Amino acid sequence: MKWRVIKAYIVKELTELIRTRLIVMVYLMPSMILLLFGYGIRMEVTHARTIILDYDQSHFSHMLTEKFEHSKYFDAQIGLMSEAQALHQIKKAKADMILIIPASFQKRLLHGQKSEIGLFIDGAFPTRATTMESYVQGVVLQASQEAENIALKKGMIVINNRNLFNQAMRDENAMVPGLIGLVLLVAPAILAALLIVKEKEKGTIFNFYASPVGKGEFLIAKLAPAFLLHSLNIFILFLWATYLFEVPFRGSFWLYWLSSELYIFISLGIGMLISVVTRSQIAAVVMTVIVTLLPGFLYSGIILPISAMDKASYIEAHFFPIMYYNHILYDTFLISQGIASEKIVLYLGVLFLYAVILLGLGTLFLKKELR
Template identity: 65%
Template structure:
């Protein structure tokens, strides 16, 4: 190992990154992804466009309409159109929900006759539809309950007393942003590491390395250290965004976050290294890296689906990817704060170290200093 060679090589890589303005990509892309997704993914649906067809026009139906009008979740319009016209508005994406109050609704309610309100929800976007459905049910049922209480109808009831642990106000940001850090730190270093090597392959300058006395280990250190150092800064940048822009609480210890993230970056680098071995063109390297990191990064991150609720195969697959282990620790440091008092966190950290070592060894063993 020659320190001089490594230094010169690294200096060249840094200069290259700055001159080709890749440095912007290194710092802008992770921030951009975090900000876009952090703001972009909203599970709450506000101002959904509700159309009420009131065939009853009674006091009770006006009370109901009034309740919808005062809810921030709906932009309510009461229209005097036929049901088919309303349906056509949904089809043209001009409305999301139609609520039909039948004739003599009030009368039947007070006579305890059977009656029903129909709610038709645009199901083209299933999650949005389910959320809207629960909002509609909430408004309608709470009105009926108040009505019964006003007339002193005693009913047996079970009250639900729930506590949201870790994320008391059910903020979307708290649930999503830590997971996004796990995604970004998996994708970005991998792309950069893969590109630094594949670039030389595509331009043909890799032959300098093949034919020079530079050792394989020197080459790897020189190529991967800049990526590692540059992305280590991102660990802090992303943390600052999470804390000050998204106001995610940080209940754990900082050094755990830092240490785990550094190890995680090593894993990502090694994935990039593996990609650079199988590809010869930069474009293929970019797309391949994105595909093998983004999909598991999202699927097994716990953002969309908790690991504990996965089906058997998905549960096993999730344990094969490093994302899950990292995110478990990250969510702990942000929202729970148990640290290494919980043995599971410690175990997961060891697994991450094992992953980093394994992938790096495979990668460096497969990198050949010769023409195929």
């Protein structure tokens, strides 16, 4: 292991990155993904156009309808129409949902009997529909708590479960930390994949093949610039998250920083493995994007919390490092259990294993010969 060889390669890489303007991509892409997705994906639904058909016109039913009228999430309209007419409104895309309060609503409740509320939701966009449904459940729960006669229905706990550490119900809090996990998986992997495959495509890889430069020296020299440059992104992304998106940061910064560095190693390992097997830059980039972006997005917890996944995808999620890292991320931002939690220590260990295995495989498969 000769420091001089490594240094020469690192200086060369950095010079090339700057002169080919690739450095712009290193810093532009992560921030761009964060901004695009951070502003672009909205799980939150506001101003859902709601038609309320109140057949009871009682104290309890008014209490409930008032809640809808005063919420920013609903644009409630007390309907004077038949159910069929109301349904027609949804068909015409003039309304998002219909809430029907049956005639004997208050009477049944006062008698301690179960009462049902009818709810029709436009399911054209299932996620949006689910979100609206959970809002309605929330409102109903709140209203029923206020009414002294508490008639809890089963299954309402679900809402609480999701919102517990995001009391403000802010999308940013749920999205942005997850996005950091995605960005730090994709961007360093692409850079690492390019750095080696570019030499194969150009032919300069011969300088490595035909010289006494060792495999270890070559890999350290290739990965170090990518690692150092992307380490800065850990801080940049943190600043975007906390200042621009105003996501609270409750946990330990040290944990955030160290686990992120570890995670970058994993990303670099993926990129390195890909650049060992591919021959052209375009193939390397496409493959890296497929291998990192898709599972990264699916299992980041942005779309759906891992705990809410069904069996197959729940198991699948455990194969991808992003699940472990994002758990730590959400903890540091929103929960702040830190290393007091056994799960977090375990997950740190898993991340470490991933890094060791990926980098080890890359070193093993890299050969100083043409193929």
